[in-house]
Amino acid sequence: MKNVLDVDLHGRVGQLTIDVTLRTGGRPTVLVGPNGAGKTSTLKMILGALPLERGHVTLGPSRLSDPAQGIELPVERRQIAYVPQRQALFPHLDVLANVAYGIPARDRAERVRLARAALAELGLSGLAARAPGKLSGGEAQRVSLARALASCPRALLLDEPLAALDATLRPAVRRFLSEAVTSRAIPTIIVTHDRADAEAFSGDVLVLEHGTVIQRGTLATLASHPQSAFVSQFLDGRLPAP
């Protein structure tokens, strides 16, 4: 039970009704779907940034959201790290201070020490003193992930972490992300448009259309019975970049 994120989401975001159940533990869950299908809204409901009407968000033994019982833990108490597509780094702090920001240690010196260790572990020590504005897109996404992992999260949500990058940079950053994520064994959801991401994270794929899950399974099971035109396009790698 320890490392499982179990969610059952029902809620409305603008015109869209979200209706998603998913359970993720050992392997990452890859969330795909056309633009406006509710992928980011799903992440934000899990994160606690959007309210649920019904259902629950459960992480290990703790209930984070459960409207029926009046439970709605604020974002900052969920210990779920969130890596958005872009503009994620705090522009006024250098890389080290960015990574130290979420480290749950009272002592400042201790936070800095742990931040240095987190950067070193991911091979990013050379960037410690850099300002976010002086990083390349690939470096910024690596630092963003380092910062998320350094906060000792109990779950990780990645919202199209590679979409803003040059196609030439993607393979290296993708390998970096998948290695860092799979070695932690914390529940992870990654939103993507790219079949290569689904392969790299080798997780279960969840296809979302109009706020509901239309298909789930491994890439192989998806390939044997694609349920929609979108699924076929995704599997063929024919989706345009968002």
Place this chain on the structure above:
Amino acid sequence: MTRQDPRALGGIRRWAWPVAAGGLSGFLLLLVVLPVASLFFSASPRELLRGLTDPLVGPAVRLTLATTITSLALIVACGTPVAWMLARHQRHRGWRVIEAILQLPVVLPPAVAGVALLLAFGRRGLLGPVLATAGIGLPFTRAAVVLAQTFVAAPFYVQAAATAFRRLDPELVLVARSLGASPVRVFFSIALPTSIPGLVGGAALSWARALGEFGATLMFAGNLAGRTQTLPLAIYMALESDVRTAESLSIVLVVVAFALLVAVRAGTRT
């Protein structure tokens, strides 16, 4: 009847717009430049320096600095959290009403502001009896000067600060919270430092408005030399006795205001 050559008409049209635009903007430019320039050039530097030795000057400068710094501190202390709430809840109807109310002093004539302040805090005003039993008499005191300045100058800071806070990327706020930061920590560690240029610009604008405050101060705080007579009031007084003193003081205010304007433009550009 001969028809006009359409190409000739096109030629006129081509010239008419630049000439009209140039002429109209030239008029506005002159209207601003001419009076300000005449402040500097209608007296010799020595006359201007002598104007500054008038006994009105010292107390007015000191009082103006003391009161405007106090009102600016008050505006920043109260206005920053308000601006943050306005930026965070811009879709909320209640906060939109509050924003409109806080903007009211911008369009209110200063004389009306003065009367309104008197009717609220004056001896026979709405809160007068309450203040009197507490032993507080506000009108015609330094506190009244500060209140009048705060009243007229606060909207400029609040608006600039709210605009700066609205420019903050909501994703940054969400990321900070997902890293365990409470809303208070997000405000102090992310919102405030990333919005500093906008806040400083707003504070400069607000300070410039407080420095020039005349009407509301005159009606609510009076024109008592050394007690409530700020620079603009001293200029008004000096004009009756010695034009040169009025001119010298005006130059002091123009230089300070211009410096603040430059600061605003530098602050908002980044």
